[in-house]
Amino acid sequence: ENHSNSPIYEKKIVNIAHRGASGYAPEHTISAYQLGEGMKGDYIEIDLQMTKDGRLIAMHDERVDRTTNGTGLVKDLTLGEIKKLDAGSWFNEKYPQLAKKKYEGLVVPTLEEVFKKFGRQSNYYIETKSPEVYPGMEEALLKVLKDYKMVDSKGYTKNVLIQSFSRDSLLKVHDLNPKLPLVQLFSYKNQATITENELQSIKRYAVGVGPNFNMVDRKYVKMVRTHGLQFHPYTVNERADMKKALEWGATGVFTNYPDVFNEVLREY
Ligand code: G3P
Numbered sequence: 142e143n144h145s146n147s148p149i150y151e152k153k154i155v156n157i158a159h160r161g162a163s164g165y166a167p168e169h170t171i172s173a174y175q176l177g178e179g180m181k182g183d184y185i186e187i188d189l190q191m192t193k194d195g196r197l198i199a200m201h202d203e204r205v206d207r208t209t210n211g212t213g214l215v216k217d218l219t220l221g222e223i224k225k226l227d228a229g230s231w232f233n234e235k236y237p238q239l240a241k242k243k244y245e246g247l248v249v250p251t252l253e254e255v256f257k258k259f260g261r262q263s264n265y266y267i268e269t270k271s272p273e274v275y276p277g278m279e280e281a282l283l284k285v286l287k288d289y290k291m292v293d294s295k296g297y298t299k300n301v302l303i304q305s306f307s308r309d310s311l312l313k314v315h316d317l318n319p320k321l322p323l324v325q326l327f328s329y330k331n332q333a334t335i336t337e338n339e340l341q342s343i344k345r346y347a348v349g350v351g352p353n354f355n356m357v358d359r360k361y362v363k364m365v366r367t368h369g370l371q372f373h374p375y376t377v378n379e380r381a382d383m384k385k386a387l388e389w390g391a392t393g394v395f396t397n398y399p400d401v402f403n404e405v406l407r408e409y
């Protein structure tokens with residue numbers, strides 16, 4: 142498929158602002174995303190959860206507890222209830238040295254609000270989180286992409302990459318729209334290897350793989366790249382690891398510090 146306008150092909154290496162510039166501002170808030178854009182990140186990374194009333198919101202956890210002043214599962218709360226929560230004060234309390242008054246009272250954004258704010262000049266690296274908890278999540282995502290013209294009439298996109306740990310979720314998206322570029326995430330507990338068969342199978346629906354960086358090695362990256370797949374490890378926050386990822390052949394990294402990764406890219 143042709144994704145030739147997409148930054149993953151336009152540029153050699155992409156800088157993915159993980160949950161926004163979440164090393165500096167409360168993750169998955171408009172502030173964190175704006176900061177990532179200001180630091181010249183190529184993609185805003187967005188984790189999706191779905192509310193009781195079927196709305197897609199930007200949040201990492203299934204529960205609102207860690208990143209808001211509320212409690213409970215996203216699936217049991219309406220968007221109205223979630224909109225009442227403070228998604229910034231936790232950050233000020235956890236990171237006093239990074240705290241800013243303006244983070245107090247930030248709200249949880251919907252995917253639609255993120256698209257409204259940043260439009261089609263920005264790029265989005267969107268993860269279907271816990272898709273087994275949210276039946277209809279993929280259909281809801283594709284509807285929002287269509288409503289905000291992130292895909293053209295033929296189904297192509299320049300702005301969006303879809304990622305998931307769930308192969309089923311990616312296959313579902315692929316079934317609904319085979320033109321969308323997909324990335325298969327992995328979370329390895331031990332030193333990782335990837336086989337010829339696995340890569341052949343991934344290539345049928347995805348354009349890349351995204352494993353945790355701390356469990357892969359040069360050989361793993363080489364296998365992936367030899368198969369023509371993109372390699373986007375997460376979460377690469379240390380300069381030395383950024384350099385290592387580049388040396389091994391990464392085509393992008395997820396980072397909480399897009400400014401630091403751009404510095405490393407300039408030196409590289
Ligand atoms: O999506 C890449 C990386 O973010 C996966 O881990 O838990 O931060 O969503 P997590």
Ligand code: CA
Nearest residue numbers: 186187188268
């Ligand atoms: Ca993620």
